[in-house]
Amino acid sequence: MSTKWWTEKLARKRLAVLLAASLVAASGCSLLPKEQEEEVLPEITPPQISQKPEYEVTTTTLETRVSASGKLISLQEETLFFTLDGRRLMELNVKVGDTVKAGQVIGRLDVEDLEKDLRQKRLQFRRDETAMKETLRKRDEMDPVDFEQEVINFEEKRQAIADQEAEIAKAELTAPISGTVVTVNVKKGDLIKAYDPVAVISDTSQLVAAVKLTKDDLEKVSVGMPVTVDLNNAGKVNGKIKQLPVPDTENGGNGNGGNGGNGGTGGQNDAERPEDFLLVTLDKMPKGVQRGTPLSISIVVNRKENAIVIPPSALRSMGSRTYVQVVDENGKREVDVEVGQQTATEVEIIKGLTPGQKVVGR
Structure with missing residues (x-):
């Protein structure tokens, strides 16, 4: 009987020690600083390369005017x-x-x-x-x-x-x-x-x-x-x-x-x-x-029916050379052109382009 009693007493002491250790550990954790939350960075999207405008070569009645x-x-x-x-x-x-x-x-x-x-x-x-x-x-x-x-x-x-x-x-x-x-x-x-x-x-x-x-x-x-x-x-x-x-x-x-x-x-x-x-x-x-x-x-000083025209922004020049960039199923290529009448919104192409083609703007 004395041995059983002693064993139970020893078990109760061990339980008390474990309980005390658990309390100390819990209180110690509460004193430590909280870890910082990881910052969420926004997703960076790489910039897109701007697409240059494309214009269709058309025909129109072209007029050059003198105003005053x-x-x-x-x-x-x-x-x-x-x-x-x-x-x-x-x-x-x-x-x-x-x-x-x-x-x-x-x-x-x-x-x-x-x-x-x-x-x-x-x-x-x-x-x-x-x-x-x-x-x-x-x-x-x-x-x-x-x-x-x-x-x-x-x-x-x-x-x-x-x-x-x-x-x-x-x-x-x-x-x-x-x-x-x-x-x-x-x-x-x-x-x-x-x-x-x-x-x-x-x-x-x-x-x-x-x-x-x-x-x-x-x-x-x-x-x-x-x-x-x-x-x-x-x-x-x-x-x-x-x-x-x-x-x-x-x-x-x-x-x-x-x-x-x-x-x-x-x-x-x-x-x-x-x-x-x-x-x-x-x-x-x-x-x-x-x-x-x-x-x-x-005053209309020059008038032409069915003139082949492109926007001024599609016309390029380098030295004495005047050209455009034509885009088709094979990609882009440079084409020399001969220019006629010019207005604020249209440039007449006398030679080098045909209606329906597409040219690249700047």
Whole structure:
């Protein structure tokens, strides 16, 4: 009995030791740091090589156009100015939009001092005429040289009066044509400089489209060619080229507008003339348009039916060589081509390709 008891007691001690060891091990593990979780990296996809675009060789109606912007102007237009310098504008009888008749007075300068002086000269000349009559009666009694000098003095006074009358006449500005006042550059009381523009009169019944082209574009067009004119807020109308610009060799290419009947050039070198523009007559003038209305024109200078074309991005060049890359069932190959017309979106191929082939873009 004592042996059995001792054996059970020993077994209980062993169990207690094992239990204590298990507790110590468990508590020890709780004090250790937690292991970091393994980071999951995203899957890296290798970049794909970009595929160059491929285009089919097609046919189309190919047009090369010349385009430009401009405005409506009048075929008959006069820029008015005074030729008398340094005078105040005493009278201005028009404003923009007024309709005037040829010969109508537009304005007058202040020449009161000249008019007063002219009156004095005329009175004095009447006295000189009386004296001259007496001189003529005594001609036979006078020395021929003295008589000739008297005649010269008398004629000089007559000429001085005529010159002053002509100078005063310059103070009045009249309309050289009938039309509409489209510009007024001065106001009453202004100090006027000779030949500076005062007003512009336009015959608005003779409106045409006017544009300026580059030298290269002018070489592509001619009188009579059809034109499409796009008028601001009025739509598109058809027309024809009426006139090409005329070089002004006398003034280095500058305009030389009308002078209101007063002669001279002066400030008129900067005036626009119809001759400075390419002019287009319209088949029909839309309602509501007026001089100065903005517009654009388009002229077909070359047209070809069934032209073989490719996009400009498919055309390649190296030195003097022009070629394309053609792709077919055998892969890519280079083909030399001959180019015709070119637009912003299409290139004509005269030789080297046929419709239906495919070319590689860049």
